[in-house]
Amino acid sequence: MSDVVSALDTLDLAIGRADGILDEADIKAAADVAALVRDRRGFLGDTLVVALAGGTGSGKSSLLNAIAGRQVAETGVLRPTTEEALAWIPDDPEPGLVELLDRLEIDARYEQHVLPKLAIIDLPDHDSIVLHHQQIVERLLPHVDAVIWVFDPQKYRDPIIHDQYISQLLEYQDQFLFVLNQIDLLGQHDLSELRADLISSLTEDGVSTPRVFDLAADPPNALPLNIEPFRAFLSKSLNGKAVAAGKMLGDVRRAGKQLREQAGLEKGAGVGFDERWPSVRASVVQAITEGLGFDDAVCRIGDFVTALSVETGGLFGTQLRDAYSYPVIEQHVTAALDESDLKPAARSERGRVGRALHKFWFGDDGPESPESIPAFARQLEDRIGNGLFEMLWERSVFGATLLQVEIEVRLAENR
Ligand SMILES: Nc1nc2c(ncn2[C@@H]2O[C@H](COP(=O)(O)OP(=O)(O)OP(=O)(O)O)[C@@H](O)[C@H]2O)c(=O)[nH]1
Ligand SMILES: [Mg+2]
Structure with a gap:
């Protein structure tokens, strides 16, 4: 069982979750619609x-x-x-x-x-x-x-x-x-x-x-x-009420749909992060341990963030990009290497000078301690994976809340 009020409550909830996903003007437009429906005189339902x-x-x-x-x-x-x-x-x-x-x-x-x-x-x-x-x-x-x-x-x-x-x-x-x-x-x-x-x-x-x-x-x-004319009047008002409730539901649905479109959520909130991130992380570990270079490792994460940012688009995409810009990723990867005591393997194609520089920055390529590779992977997870997941999760919750608005509207229509 559902009604206009629960659809409206859910829309309000979604609006409250739109921060950082949509820009202020879009949020305000939806909030205005919700306020108009809520301020409407009378009972917010079809009774x-x-x-x-x-x-x-x-x-x-x-x-x-x-x-x-x-x-x-x-x-x-x-x-x-x-x-x-x-x-x-x-x-x-x-x-x-x-x-x-x-x-x-x-x-x-x-x-x-x-x-x-x-x-x-x-x-x-x-x-x-x-x-x-x-x-x-x-x-x-x-x-x-x-x-x-x-x-x-x-x-x-x-x-x-x-x-x-x-x-x-x-x-x-x-x-x-x-x-x-x-x-x-x-x-x-x-x-x-x-x-x-x-x-x-x-x-x-x-x-x-x-x-x-x-x-x-x-x-x-x-x-x-004369009770019958009065009852007839009430019945007519009942029809009017059904029309008014239909209009309110329509307003709530349109506001929810607009938010979904603006957030690029029409095709669903999922970007398959859980499936994609482990292989990105593995390829970063590989780049570091197999001598492909620090920059290459950073680029792998950077490319992934760019892909996510393009797929999600809008303000959210920009925020994701800003939160994990190349310099930020570099800092995280450097810190992850420090913390895990993992030294990047020297790049296989480096010449003498390159190897000397590498030695200057990262010290000798000693044999890796067996714990350092998994420790580095965990660091990547803590420093980058979790943060990306959190941002995408919030967007998914926002998307799910908007889908709930649509479900509530449909339930109310079919009551
Ligand atoms: N003659 C006549 N008496 C009526 C009519 N309608 C109600 N009454 C009588 O008026 C008295 C009061 O009616 P209620 O319906 O209890 O009035 P109320 O407005 O609910 O009163 P409160 O609950 O005290 O506020 C009752 O004895 C009813 O039988 C009517 O159309 N004609
Ligand atoms: Mg009475």
């Missing part, structure tokens, strides 16, 4: 997450029960009925949704298979535990797709809701839906008047185009009224 808010007894829990078609939340005449927030969620919730509920400390979760991909959070009333409720709503808002403010005919002008909530949270107004509940208590004339009055009070709060549904979630001894 439509809505919260019910409003005054006590307005009918929040009854509305949830009416949408669910069965009793999920306790309703009642004794106020407040809902003391702790509860969530009605799909029976195979996406991980991001579970994490959201964990973060919001909403422990009461009721699984449903009535409306897959819809999650409804029923909040306790606002007026009995004002501060608590306000905190919940404010923490919730950036992470849910919509808040449904439920009003009843008696308290629809409740100043707390209008002044302390709606008009304070206008930046989220696109996510607001309004329900006028208990319309069974009103005649047709009263309903039109009251509806118009509710809309004008919401406009006074600063909501530019309030979307109001009037319904009766739980009329006594009768079936709910």
Whole structure:
């Protein structure tokens, strides 16, 4: 199971690993995409997450029960009925949704298979535990797709809701839906008047185009009224949510793909270092012990680094080249010879002067001690092989993380 959130988390992880592999501008471009997706209002997944808010007894829990078609939340005449927030969620919730509920400390979760991909959070009333409720709503808002403010005919002008909530949270107004509940208590004339009055009070709060549904979630001894249009609206929003989630996934995938291309990882991260390095190292040992010369030994490593640098390309290739330039390799090979007490054999084609110089620099060609050759090979491994491996490994991990992004996106698409 996977979702947009895990694909995005993995993209962020890859971005964090891109240092030294990609240049700053490329990293920033991907980070910008990730930030845009993350900052997107609403729940980052393909579940439509809505919260019910409003005054006590307005009918929040009854509305949830009416949408669910069965009793999920306790309703009642004794106020407040809902003391702790509860969530009605799909029976195979996406991980991001579970994490959201964990973060919001909403422990009461009721699984449903009535409306897959819809999650409804029923909040306790606002007026009995004002501060608590306000905190919940404010923490919730950036992470849910919509808040449904439920009003009843008696308290629809409740100043707390209008002044302390709606008009304070206008930046989220696109996510607001309004329900006028208990319309069974009103005649047709009263309903039109009251509806118009509710809309004008919401406009006074600063909501530019309030979307109001009037319904009766739980009329006594009768079936709910106007629930179907509301359910239909939610279903349409579900489709919209699927489109939005698809777009987010597309953005994450494109950012990951771009990073792979920029890092030259499209054909895979492997350059076969493990297979190639041992023979390079062996040929260096051979060059030293069989009289091909110190420079020849250095060149063998240099050529290998050049090949790796060309194959990996980009900033990484340059960094590899810089970290193991010819002078650096020379220093390492010299130190490896010193440490292992191995003297390069005199070059077979050298003349008298050459041999004298060789003797001056490296001393007499005595018989090698049996340990010096393996010790030299180990030194090469420690001084050059391990460092090259580490750099290439980091690049491979970066590549693997980007492949993971692609896998997460595909899993999320096929959920
Ligand atoms: N007449 C009528 N009564 C309703 C309707 N909807 C809910 N009620 C009644 O109103 C009372 C309160 O409903 P709840 O759903 O518990 O209200 P709530 O908003 O969840 O209340 P809290 O949990 O206290 O915040 C219950 O007795 C419901 O049966 C409706 O459409 N018409
Ligand atoms: Mg309730």
